Amino acid sequence: MITTDILIIGAGPTGLFTVFEAGLLQLKCHLIDALPQPGGQCAEIYPKKPIYDIPGFPEVLAGELVDNLMDQIAPFQPGFTLGERADTIEKLEDGTFVVTTNKGTKHKAPIVAIAGGLGSFEPRKPQLENLSQYEDKGVAYMIKEPEIYRDKKVLIAGGGDSALDWSIFLADVASEVTLVHRRNEFRGALDSVEKVQHLKNQGKIKLITPAEVVQLQGESKLEKVVVRKTDNLEEIELEVDNFIPLFGLSPKLGPIAEWGLEIEKNAIKVDNALDYQTNIPGIYAIGDINTYPGKLKLILCGFHEATLMCQSAYQRIYPDKKYVMKYTTVGGVTGFDGSKKEAPKAVVKAIE
Amino acid sequence: MSDIKIKITDREGEIHEVDAPTDMNMNLMEVVRSYELAPEGTIGICGGMAMCASCQCYVKSDHTLPEKSDDEEAMLAEAFFVEDNSRLGCQIHITTDLDGLEVELAPEEA
Numbered sequence: 415m416i417t418t419d420i421l422i423i424g425a426g427p428t429g430l431f432t433v434f435e436a437g438l439l440q441l442k443c444h445l446i447d448a449l450p451q452p453g454g455q456c457a458e459i460y461p462k463k464p465i466y467d468i469p470g471f472p473e474v475l476a477g478e479l480v481d482n483l484m485d486q487i488a489p490f491q492p493g494f495t496l497g498e499r500a501d502t503i504e505k506l507e508d509g510t511f512v513v514t515t516n517k518g519t520k521h522k523a524p525i526v527a528i529a530g531g532l533g534s535f536e537p538r539k540p541q542l543e544n545l546s547q548y549e550d551k552g553v554a555y556m557i558k559e560p561e562i563y564r565d566k567k568v569l570i571a572g573g574g575d576s577a578l579d580w581s582i583f584l585a586d587v588a589s590e591v592t593l594v595h596r597r598n599e600f601r602g603a604l605d606s607v608e609k610v611q612h613l614k615n616q617g618k619i620k621l622i623t624p625a626e627v628v629q630l631q632g633e634s635k636l637e638k639v640v641v642r643k644t645d646n647l648e649e650i651e652l653e654v655d656n657f658i659p660l661f662g663l664s665p666k667l668g669p670i671a672e673w674g675l676e677i678e679k680n681a682i683k684v685d686n687a688l689d690y691q692t693n694i695p696g697i698y699a700i701g702d703i704n705t706y707p708g709k710l711k712l713i714l715c716g717f718h719e720a721t722l723m724c725q726s727a728y729q730r731i732y733p734d735k736k737y738v739m740k741y742t743t744v745g746g747v748t749g750f751d752g753s754k755k756e757a758p759k760a761v762v763k764a765i766e
Numbered sequence: 767m768s769d770i771k772i773k774i775t776d777r778e779g780e781i782h783e784v785d786a787p788t789d790m791n792m793n794l795m796e797v798v799r800s801y802e803l804a805p806e807g808t809i810g811i812c813g814g815m816a817m818c819a820s821c822q823c824y825v826k827s828d829h830t831l832p833e834k835s836d837d838e839e840a841m842l843a844e845a846f847f848v849e850d851n852s853r854l855g856c857q858i859h860i861t862t863d864l865d866g867l868e869v870e871l872a873p874e875e876a
Binding site: 455459460463532538540541572573574595596597599601661662664665667679680681711 | 808
């Protein structure tokens with residue numbers, strides 16, 4: 415069981431900055447995120463895109479902003495549970511919460527801060543009639559253990575980086591790799607595109623474009639797929655062991671929607687007059703995932719919400735303590751790792 | 767201040783004729799959101815970067831639209847329910863040329 419003061423669900427910019435504000439109050443944080451790396455949308459969807467409305471940064475790349483936030487919070491030693499999705503929440507008798515992920519990791523904290531953005535990123539699934547019937551029976555949406563494809567006939571669909579990269583990787587593992595894409599052009603790193611071209615010329619990857627998978631067949635497991643060329647509508651039947659559609663990720667509110675929180679317009683309603691608390695005391699929602707009159711889904715608003723939320727969390731954890739806000743310029747920043755940052759002291763010395 | 771008329775068929779099949787301003791740097795996805803013609807959280811998810819297809823629509827009238835960028839082209843290649851007249855609403859800027867435009871929102875991806 416992982417225990418902490420504030421359990422943050424979502425490691426996007428808002429969740430990360432919460433660690434800093436909590437740290438100033440000597441509160442420890444742990445973050446859960448379904449993605450394998452911190453940064454949320456900034457890292458997953460648009461790391462190379464510039465953002466122009468972060469105060470004090472005329473221009474900053476989304477990926478850089480994440481790197482900066484990670485540096486900024488490092489002294490407060492946040493814990494991370496990455497690549498796991500927060501699934502269930504349970505309130506114990508003493509008022510603390512236990513949040514369990516889809517992989518069974520348990521986290522205990524008196525405060526839960528949901529900074530889940532648009533929800534957790536789930537693989538986009540193609541619209542095929544009997545797709546779910548073959549899930550884990552030949553159909554997978556991400557590759558966790560490449561070894562299970564050894565000497566198998568694998569069909570990958572998609573036109574982005576992951577489709578290209580896995581086709582290249584599996585060319586040496588699987589007995590047969592077929593790559594199917596709706597267009598002739600691929601969107602990926604130039605290097606990957608060239609490598610696939612090379613492997614295709616060598617006969618190690620079979621390329622079918624422009625085409626799409628239209629049907630899955632098989633008794634108890636996937637045995638065959640039907641691929642239709644989109645230019646001449648020719649249908650090709652292929653015997654395969656595995657079909658891996660790699661169409662990117664899309665965010666889903668997911669299990670959080672079942673936690674008994676008040677939901678409006680796919681977002682969690684919070685009290686914006688005070689502290690961004692939800693209808694369940696002790697659970698807060700900050701950043702893009704919350705809604706209130708006048709809500710704007712901006713990173714800078716998430717930072718503000720995180721700051722106020724931490725003050726309220728402190729009062730919940732220590733109802734008897736008085737806290738006076740101190741400027742970092744005055745008080746400096748003392749990390750849990752023993753590091754201390756502070757403004758250089760002025761020198762008091764006579765000039766001869 | 768100059769508004770144009772756009773006819774938008776929502777995902778339930780209902781037709782809305784709305785005024786869209788040409789002087790507010792808006793795109794079609796934002797127009798749909800401002801009139802709440804699709805539930806919040808089901809359209810414009812990526813915020814207008816042509817990185818999801820939640821604002822996909824079918825263009826029904828024969829207006830000349832700006833060419834698709836590489837990003838839009840690539841996203842539509844990965845989207846579902848794509849037809850020849852599919853476009854991403856976020857990539858269509860509201861200009862006076864588009865007066866009378868008719869579009870239908872594509873179904874929401876499951």
